[in-house]
Amino acid sequence: MTARLELRHPAGRTTIRVGAGALDEPAPEVAAAIGGKLVFLVTSPAVAGLHAGRLAALEARAREWRRLDVPDGEEAKRLEVAQELWREMLEAGGKRDSSVVAFGGGTVGDLAGFVAAGFLRGIDYVQVPTTLLAQVDASVGGKTAVNLPEAKNSVGFFHHPAGVICDTSLLATLEPAELRSGLFEVVKIGAIQQPALLDAVAESLPRLLEGDAGALAPIVAAAVAAKIEVVEADPSESDRRRLLNFGHTLGHALESVFGYRGLRHGEAVGYGMLFALRLAERRGLDAAAARRVRELIRRIGLPPLGDFAIDELLERTARDKKARETGLAWVYPRALGDGRIDAAIDPAEIRATLAEFAADPWAG
Ligand SMILES: NC(=O)c1ccc[n+]([C@@H]2O[C@H](COP(=O)([O-])OP(=O)(O)OC[C@H]3O[C@@H](n4cnc5c(N)ncnc54)[C@H](O)[C@@H]3O)[C@@H](O)[C@H]2O)c1
Ligand SMILES: [Zn+2]
Incomplete structure (x- = not known):
């Protein structure tokens, strides 16, 4: 089928x-x-x-x-x-x-x-x-x-x-780590757009992690359908398509700091989502919803995050190509399925949140 x-x-x-x-x-x-x-x-x-x-x-x-x-x-x-x-x-x-x-x-x-x-x-x-x-x-x-x-x-x-x-x-x-990496992109789209996808991943996770073609098919189809919706609304990425950057603003900076070898793209996005969930919780995402996403990321499984210098990470974040002349935008869910693009977060808050994140990426 x-x-x-x-x-x-x-x-x-x-x-x-x-x-x-x-x-x-x-x-x-x-x-x-x-x-x-x-x-x-x-x-x-x-x-x-x-x-x-x-x-x-x-x-x-x-x-x-x-x-x-x-x-x-x-x-x-x-x-x-x-x-x-x-x-x-x-x-x-x-x-x-x-x-x-x-x-x-x-x-x-x-x-x-x-x-x-x-x-x-x-x-x-x-x-x-x-x-x-x-x-x-x-x-x-x-x-x-x-x-x-x-x-x-x-x-x-x-x-x-x-x-x-x-x-x-x-x-x-695929190596299990590559499957995990892809699943983080599915979590991304589930959190900002289609919470049912989070449940679907949670339910069939053991089979997904084995690369089971039958279990993967409906997940891939649902993720692609969700992406189509965003891309059709904004084909040239001037606005809504930036929602797909949930977890990516910090994720790209982490990839760059670790030289694209230490961390796979999807893994960097996994950590990037953990970070953005902290910003989200201060802006209306309820704690139980944040916990649900965090728990799913934990079950999928991330490799340990190496040490990094906060200043270097901040500098790479600012250099990200997604930074526009109007400033850097952060993406997070206000509620599950309701992604927001926020260009008005004070850099001081980002720095303080990064310090907390560096101490314990998993805490809420
Ligand atoms: N164009 C876009 O919109 C878009 C969106 C997201 C990511 N990307 C890009 O995608 C790239 C990451 O892609 P990726 O994660 O697929 O990495 P990748 O292309 O490096 O593949 C990862 C590894 O999987 C191996 N592999 C591929 N297929 C396999 C299979 N069926 N069985 C066993 N091994 C297999 C490859 O040999 C490689 O070693 C990044 O460069 C990123 O910028 C682009
Ligand atoms: Zn990505």
């Missing part, structure tokens, strides 16, 4: 299919984006080694299928890697009607989307996310990016894929 969702955006619509076996029955839009074309499969050797065989139904539709390997992780999201792909694509005869298939985690997806957006001013692409984080978040919404040494995600385009295929049976091979 697969679910079919649709995201409408300024350039058209994206079909998103979710479920165990979704790869075996490509949507007509996906078939059209690939059928009879020269298709560049952008993937990493690790992911292709595990799952390339699962792409048979897509590959069979292409006129020609060229695999382009990229490194795994943030190493993929570099301009040099994008340039290398563009050159290989030109060399292989890539044209405006060629397509890209992104097959990997959020890093491979962000890079492949960026490459598709830039090649000959933009060609079609299909996202086949293979991590939970990429299925519930990175592959949906049309944001593509590479990193510069100075700042993560600092160069990119909005370029929506023709289709997204979230086949949850790909997730069984």
Whole structure:
């Protein structure tokens, strides 16, 4: 059983299919984006080694299928890697009607989307996310990016894929830490938008942590549906879409302080949510609701947080690309399901709250 969702955006619509076996029955839009074309499969050797065989139904539709390997992780999201792909694509005869298939985690997806957006001013692409984080978040919404040494995600385009295929049976091979990391993004969307999702995660957590495709499918579908709602309301992230940054303002700073290796993105978001819940409790979120989210984060499981200097963390927070000229915005739920974007929090309060958080991230 697969679910079919649709995201409408300024350039058209994206079909998103979710479920165990979704790869075996490509949507007509996906078939059209690939059928009879020269298709560049952008993937990493690790992911292709595990799952390339699962792409048979897509590959069979292409006129020609060229695999382009990229490194795994943030190493993929570099301009040099994008340039290398563009050159290989030109060399292989890539044209405006060629397509890209992104097959990997959020890093491979962000890079492949960026490459598709830039090649000959933009060609079609299909996202086949293979991590939970990429299925519930990175592959949906049309944001593509590479990193510069100075700042993560600092160069990119909005370029929506023709289709997204979230086949949850790909997730069984993920390391438990990667599953946890993705679940924190689900908690994020549940807390600010859809509290029922928090219950759903709590109920099936043991199976989710085993990478059970059947248990994951409804969770991924619900998280994607919630993200679609936010993205459709604000496709270019001028306002409402910033709700998706719950846990991310501090999370990005933590990732940056720990050098993107000590802490996975989702784990940093887990800690970022714990921090933002403190701000939320002072602004109307009741203690029981905060406890419920905290408890779920604890059950999912975070690695210990290393030591950090508060001043350094504050400085990185201010540098976050989400900081606008109007100041830094913090996102938190006023009540569960009712996310707020708040640009008026006094820096002194942030500093004091960070000191408390550093002493005990879990306290309320
Ligand atoms: N574009 C967006 O809107 C958006 C949103 C959220 C995150 N992101 C980006 O996503 C990236 C993080 O993505 P991620 O968490 O997927 O990390 P990732 O791409 O680094 O993948 C994590 C690890 O999982 C491995 N892996 C992938 N699929 C696997 C599978 N099926 N089985 C076993 N191992 C597998 C990879 O080899 C890698 O080592 C960040 O760069 C972040 O900026 C983008
Ligand atoms: Zn995130």
